[in-house]
Amino acid sequence: GQQLNQSPQSMFIQEGEDVSMNCTSSSIFNTWLWYKQDPGEGPVLLIALYKAGELTSNGRLTAQFGITRKDSFLNISASIPSDVGIYFCAGLPGGYRDDKIIFGKGTRLHILP
Amino acid sequence: GAVVSQHPSRVICKSGTSVKIECRSLDFQATTMFWYRQFPKKSLMLMATSNEGSKATYEQGVEKDKFLINHASLTLSTLTVTSAHPEDSSFYICSARDPSRSAYNEQFFGPGTRLTVL
Numbered sequence A: 001g002q003q004l005n006q007s008p009q010s011m012f013i014q015e016g017e018d019v020s021m022n023c024t025s026s027s028i029f030n031t032w033l034w035y036k037q038d039p040g041e042g043p044v045l046l047i048a049l050y051k052a053g054e055l056t057s058n059g060r061l062t063a064q065f066g067i068t069r070k071d072s073f074l075n076i077s078a079s080i081p082s083d084v085g086i087y088f089c090a091g092l093p094g095g096y097r098d099d100k101i102i103f104g105k106g107t108r109l110h111i112l113p
Numbered sequence B: 001g002a003v004v005s006q007h008p009s010r011v012i013c014k015s016g017t018s019v020k021i022e023c024r025s026l027d028f029q030a031t032t033m034f035w036y037r038q039f040p041k042k043s044l045m046l047m048a049t050s051n052e053g054s055k056a057t058y059e060q061g062v063e064k065d066k067f068l069i070n071h072a073s074l075t076l077s078t079l080t081v082t083s084a085h086p087e088d089s090s091f092y093i094c095s096a097r098d099p100s101r102s103a104y105n106e107q108f109f110g111p112g113t114r115l116t117v118l
Helices: none
Strands: A005-007 A010-014 A019-024 A031-037 A044-049 A055-058 A061-065 A071-076 A085-092 A107-112 B004-007 B010-013 B019-025 B032-038 B044-051 B067-073 B076-081 B090-097 B107-109 B113-117
Touching: A010 A019, A019 A085, A031 A061, A031 A071, A044 A055, A044 A061, A044 A071, A044 B107, A071 A085, B004 B090, B010 B019, B019 B032, B019 B090, B019 B113, B032 B067, B032 B076, B044 B067, B076 B090
Parallel strands: A010 A107, B010 B113
Antiparallel strands: A005 A019, A019 A071, A031 A044, A031 A085, A055 A061, A061 A071, A085 A107, B004 B019, B019 B076, B032 B044, B032 B090, B067 B076, B090 B107, B090 B113
């Protein structure tokens, strides 16, 4: 089946640093989504991308839908302690009526004291 | 807007008992809800798609008789883990799609239910 390869698996950074993570696939996706999950909570949608090449920001977060439709990245600028958590990329491979989301394996973000 | 709740947030039960988990869309009507399972430090695994007024569609490898799903109204779907065993212990998360909010199938997730089977 279709899979998303998300990297890195984990990151250890200093507060204030910028963060970059990405997802790639061997097949095309029509929608890319980025979620954040805090421990013991459900994922929260951060950014949704609908068009190839689209670049969207949400505060300190910026995400892009790759031109080839096979990749997406998420950047976090000037990280703060509350950015700690697991970030999942997710994609919808199908068209408008395809509901199924495929999730990447997540990137765990740690901020060093 | 687009708030999804789950109840209970945590449940501990004895092996062999059944457990019901509720998923509610609080401020929108959800014709489609989804049930996921998540193991520690792992990604979300889709178990089934729940459609209001019809039978759920289960993913390959998910036992229909083990995980009963009912979507009786546009704001409520339930997942019942029947005859639970320790290997069913997991974090169960539901999500719902709000068709009025976006044409692009964004899903909004509940806070999850931690099931522990002793």
